[in-house]
Structure formats: C-alpha cells, structure tokens
Ligand SMILES: Nc1nc2c(ncn2[C@@H]2O[C@H](COP(=O)(O)OP(=O)(O)OP(=O)(O)O)[C@@H](O)[C@H]2O)c(=O)[nH]1
C-alpha cells in the first residue's frame with residue numbers, strides 16, 4: 042500500500058504499523074474494519090495529524106496519506122472510473138466527527154462513493170460522519186456514535202440511498218450551521234473592532250455562526266500567507282479550538298494568499314466581497330437580481346482560478362455548498378467565461394425592458410426622488426411610511442433588521458399634496474468597501490439613483506459609526522457620478538439616541554438635515570417641505 046503526505050518526524054516502525062493495516066479487509070457491510078479503525082485512532086493520537094485511507098469496493102485498503110493537524114491532501118486519483126467506487130475515510134484529531142465543506146466538495150468533485158470523517162480525541166473515538174453521493178449527485182449525510190456505529194450496515198444504507206435519497210433513516214442528520222472564524226488586518230487603532238463587528242453582522246446575515254476572530258496589524262510588505270507565520274500558527278490553533286469550518290477575511294485576498302491560507306488551515310476561505318455576494322445570492326428574487334449576483338460572483342471568483350482545468354470546487358464559492366447561481370461548482374475557467382458571456386447577454390435583455398419602464402416614468406414628468414443610505418438605515422421603512430402617510434395602502438414589506446433586506450429596486454408614485462406628486466424609489470443599501478464587481482453589476486439598479494432629481498439620504502444616527510457611514514454613502518454617490526444632486530439628509534432612529542448634542546453635531550455636518558424617527562411614525566412633512574422648496 043502506498044503512503045503519501047507529510048511523513049516528516051514519523052518513525053519507520055510507526056509507518057510500518059500503518060502499512061500493516063492493509064492486511065485487514067473490510068467486510069462488504071462494514072463501514073471500516075475494527076482493526077483498521079483502532080490502528081488509525083492510535084496513530085492519529087500519536088502523530089496529532091489527520092490520516093486518510095482509501096478503501097476499494099471490495100474493502101481493500103489501497104492507499105493512505107498523512108496530513109497536518111487540520112488538513113490532509115487527498116491523493117491524486119487516476120481517472121474517474123477508479124474513484125467512483127472508492128470510499129475515503131479520514132480522522133479528525135480535534136475530535137470533531139464532522140465533514141468540512143472541503144470534504145463535501147472533494148466527495149462531489151472526485152465522485153467518490155463516500156467520504157467519512159472519524160473524530161478522535163485523546164485516543165478515543167468520538168463518532169463518525171459519512172456522506173454518500175446519491176444518484177443525482179447530491180450528498181446524503183449519516184452521523185454515527187461510538188456506541189452504535191458497528192450496528193450500521195454500510196452496504197445496505199449506501200445502496201438504499203443511492204437511488205432513493207429522500208427516504209429517512211433514524212441516524213440521518215443535516216450538516217449543522219457552518220462555524221465561521223473571522224480574520225482582519227488592523228490599520229488604525231479602534232476602527233478594526235467596528236469593522237469586525239460589521240463583518241460578524243454580515244456573517245450572521247449570511248447564516249453562519251461566528252465562533253472566533255483574530256486581528257493582525259497590517260505590515261508594509263504583504264506576506265504570501267497574508268499574515269505572519271507566528272500568527273498563522275495561532276490562527277490554526279484557534280481554528281481547531283473553535284472547531285471553525287469557514288474562515289472569513291475582512292480584506293481582499295490575492296489568489297496565492299487564499300491558497301496558502303486554505304492549505305494551512307484546511308478550511309474554506311471567503312473574503313468580505315465573497316460574503317456580501319453570498320448574501321446577495323440568497324436574497325435576490327427577481328430574475329434581474331439573480332443574474333446580476335451570479336455575474337458578480339463569477340467575476341469575483343475568476344481570478345482565483347489559475348491555469349486550465351482547475352475547478353472551483355476547492356473554493357466552494359459560498360456558504361454551505363452553495364455556488365454561484367445555477368452554476369455547478371465544477372466549472373473550469375473556460376466554461377466560466379462562457380457562462381459569464383451568456384449571463385451578460387441575458388441581463389442586457391432584462392435591462393432593456395427596465396429601460397422601457399423607466400422611459401415611461403420619465404415621460405410622466407414627475408419629479409424623481411431616490412432613497413439612498415447605508416444598509417439597515419431605514420430606507421424601506423421610509424418608503425412604507427411615506428405611502429401610508431399619503432393615504433395609500435402600502436404594499437412594501439416591513440423593513441427587516443437585517444443587512445441588505447432590499448435588493449430589488451422599487452418605485453412608487455405618491456401624491457403628497459394636491460400640487461406635489463413624486464416618484465419615490467428604494468434600492469439596495471450601501472456598505473463600506475462595497476465590492477466593485479457588485480457596484481458594477483448593480484449599476485443598472487442604481488440607475489434610479491442616477492436619474493433622480495433629488496436624493497433622500499437616510500442615515501441611522503444611533504449607529505456608533507454614523508458619520509463614517511454617511512461618508513461611505515457620499516463616496517459611493519461620487520462613484521455613481523451623483524455628487525451634484527441635491528441631498529436631503531434624514532437623521533433617522535433618533536428614538537435610540539439620548540444625546541441631543543450628538544444629533545445637532547451630525548446635523549451641522551450634513552446638508553438639509555432633518556432628525557426624526559421612522560419607527561415612531563414621525564410625520565414626514567418636514568422632509569416634503571424641504572423637497573418642495575428644492576423643486577421650485
Ligand atoms: N429604533 C428604530 N429603528 C428603526 C427606525 N427606522 C427603521 N428602523 C429599523 O431598522 C431596521 C432596518 O430598516 P429598513 O427600512 O429595512 O432599512 P433599509 O435601509 O431599507 O435596509 P436595507 O434594505 O437592508 O438596505 C428595521 O428593523 C427597522 O424596523 C427608527 O426610527 N428607530
């Protein structure tokens with residue numbers, strides 16, 4: 042039997058012990074031969090590294106590999122036909138019997154029969170998690186405990202679920218919420234904690250659980266691994282400790298930094314842009330929104346694929362095993378480009394339709410007012426209140442206390458006074474470091490903003506970073522070439538601020554500031570008065 046991987050510091054006699062395990066043949070119905078299992082547990086404990094083995098269909102141990110603490114490089118498998126009936130089993134020395142997203146993507150991309158994680162802690166078995174590939178290519182997951190695993194019939198279960206993956210068995214479970222570890226570089230002194238707070242909020246919105254974070258001062262020369270080697274060790278240690286399975290970086294990573302981090306930590310890596318795109322992917326409902334997000338995702342991922350034939354599978358591309366839109370994870374560069382072209386064309390068609398609608402609105406000659414602001418500031422609540430106060434029944438869903446609640450633009454015609462009728466539009470919220478790809482993708486959506494006569498900037502004054510957020514909004518308006526438009530600033534959420542001086546301080550810095558609380562349902566009359574005077 043061939044043994045590959047990181048064999049440094051391993052005694053020849055111990056390697057012989059590993060080799061000897063190939064003398065045992067695993068029975069057809071068994072998950073693993075008990076002797077092989079106890080050998081793996083012992084050696085995993087001894088080396089504190091992952092060990093990976095491959096069993097052939099007939100239960101022969103045909104290959105093994107030794108990895109680092111949290112990762113093991115899978116063997117280069119020759120040809121798909123060979124891997125089809127292979128099962129891969131590997132130990133997790135951190136005691137967590139849970140398959141990582143990387144394990145799932147290896148299962149799919151290598152088309153293995155099954156992938157099993159064996160939890161080992163202090164020389165004891167903590168359990169198994171295995172996943173088979175079903176006939177439709179999706180994984181089916183089974184959890185086994187140390188006291189029931191030997192009652193499990195591997196062959197029957199695999200056969201049954203291969204064709205009938207909807208049926209339920211008692212032991213089955215879904216993979217848990219992913220556990221995210223956050224990583225940020227520190228520029229200034231205090232800013233970083235707030236940035237991390239926002240990143241944590243984004244992670245929460247994306248549906249992952251934040252289990253830890255690490256901050257590293259930014260150095261003048263960016264190292265290959267993005268953080269120094271001492272910190273890297275600390276990072277790997279913390280990741281094991283917190284049992285994280287995805288690493289989210291607040292900063293953009295170069296392709297080589299991403300690969301180094303991925304190799305060292307064994308985790309799926311996402312940067313801030315990838316995370317925001319993931320949220321957008323979850324929230325986009327309209328055809329247009331979906332197309333825009335998938336395009337942005339593909340364009341964001343493209344530079345990370347180097348060379349021909351490399352696939353996206355290792356990158357994952359998102360939380361869970363979600364990839365960009367309808368795209369399968371195994372897209373290679375060439376096919377990705379084709380998909381991008383296709384999406385581009387489709388999007389153009391959709392946008393033509395919107396352009397027609399927009400022209401019709403422009404023909405109405407009504408003043409166009411666009412709501413802008415940081416995400417979660419209260420734009421959608423404004424839209425809702427505006428309609429209700431004008432006596433319309435609002436069809437706007439209530440604002441959610443979530444980032445990027447609104448993605449698709451909404452335009453409503455509202456008669457404010459007998460002499461003042463406007464078109465009011467609500468769009469996607471802004472955010473610090475809004476990914477350029479995304480801004481480009483959403484430019485069409487943001488055309489409502491570009492075509493507006495007057496902007497209403499909704500600002501959450503209760504946010505500790507309110508002024509920075511206002512600055513971000515102005516920056517993005519600059520990028521959209523909207524800096525010449527008149528802006529009314531609504532200082533929202535005053536119900537949460539108890540320091541009136543703070544409000545007047547902010548008010549002095551921003552144009553046409555009007556403090557109020559949308560939640561309390563304060564009258565919007567002061568806004569309309571300013572609006573009317575600006576329109577005259
Ligand atoms: N305390 C307080 N909460 C408010 C006020 N106005 C809005 N909110 C809340 O803030 C949250 C976000 O409001 P939205 O109207 O969805 O904000 P948005 O700007 O549309 O957000 P995105 O669509 O995500 O960009 C919701 O939970 C609202 O209930 C206010 O005056 N006071």
Ligand SMILES: [Mg+2]
Pocket residue numbers: 420421422440446447468
């Ligand atoms: Mg909204």
